Amino acid sequence: MFLALAGWWAYDYYAAHIATIEPSSISASLETTSAESHVAPTASAPADAAPVDQKPAEPTTFSTGNMEEALRVLGSDPTPESLQAVTGALGQLTLPLQGDSGAARALNTRALALSNAEMYASAVPLLAEAAAVDPRDAEIRENYAYVLWRSGDPVRARGFAMDSVMLAPSRASAWANLGHVLxxxxxxxxxxxxxxxxxxxxxxxxxxxxxxxxxxxxxxxPQLLQAITRFLERHDATLAATPVPASDPAVP
Incomplete structure (x- = not known):
């Protein structure tokens, strides 16, 4: 793991507090400064791929329990140790079976073109379908949450943003997107x-x-600007110059 170990006692404490609900399934790093960096496509697919007949996705029923507890444990200023404990505990959740990745990514690619053109409402049904076709794809759920809140629906975006973190707890962009929604x-x-x-x-x-x-x-x-301003006021001068542990090679 790329963060310093907090010790077995710390992990057990956080894991025990997060895994209070037994899961059965669950629903690009910030390396660039692009506003759409967290919705960059990672697979190519025909732009005219036919939609898949599938019910719209819904956030998982236990996302609230696990993620609300994770957020409580983290607080407003988590340490690398507490974050590692939280991501480790979330990583123990049972993942859903992978769906049709190709079909889901085809829908995702079409939606990204609309999102990049700021046609967020038009992208919503495509990503809803993509999230239903492959419930294991963290990026698709992150993208879905993104276009939902961009379309003015942060309440519905909340569950999908939480799902994306649970599916990929070490994904920096998923955490940032969840922060925006919150x-x-x-x-x-x-x-x-x-x-x-x-x-x-x-x-x-x-x-x-x-x-x-x-x-x-x-x-x-205003709420978004206030939260970002608070973060920068608290961390910009100190964290930008502070070395952090090297990232896990498997994490973007």
Whole structure:
């Protein structure tokens, strides 16, 4: 693991507090400063791929229990040790069976084109379908949460943003996206914790700070601007110059 071990006692404590609900299934790092860096496609597919007949995705029923507890444990200023314990515990959750990855990615690619053109509402049904076709794809669920909150629905985005973190607990962009959703939902302290988690997990901390700086230039929602400003005021001067543990090679 790329974060310093907190000791077996710490892991057992956090794991015990997070895994209070028995799961049966669950629903790009910030290396660049692009506003769409966390929704960059990772697989190519025909843009005109036919939609798959599938019921729209729903967030998992236990996402609230596990992720709300994880957020409580992290607080607004998590340490690398507490974050490692949380990601380790979330990593023990049972994953759903992988669906049709190719079909899901084809839908995802079509949705990304719309998202990049800021046609977020039009991307929503495509990503809803993609998330249902392959419930194990963390990026698709992250993208779905992103277009939902961009479309003005942070409440519905919440469950899918939580799902994406549970599917890929070491994914920096998933934590940042969840932070945005929580900020828009009025949970500024929890958003700060997610932003700090994204910073710790990022492969490029300086670019992560720059990513948040640029958010101040383009975002308009007061809750989001306030949360990002608080994060930068607290961490910009200190964290940007502080060495962090090397990232796990398996984590972007």
């Amino acid at each position: 900020a828009l939902d009025g949970e500024g302290d929890a958003a700060l914790g997610c932003y700090k988690a994204a910073f710790i997990l990022s492969a490029n901390p300086d670019n992560t700070i720059e990513f948040f700086r640029k958010r101040l230039e383009v975002e308009t929602a």
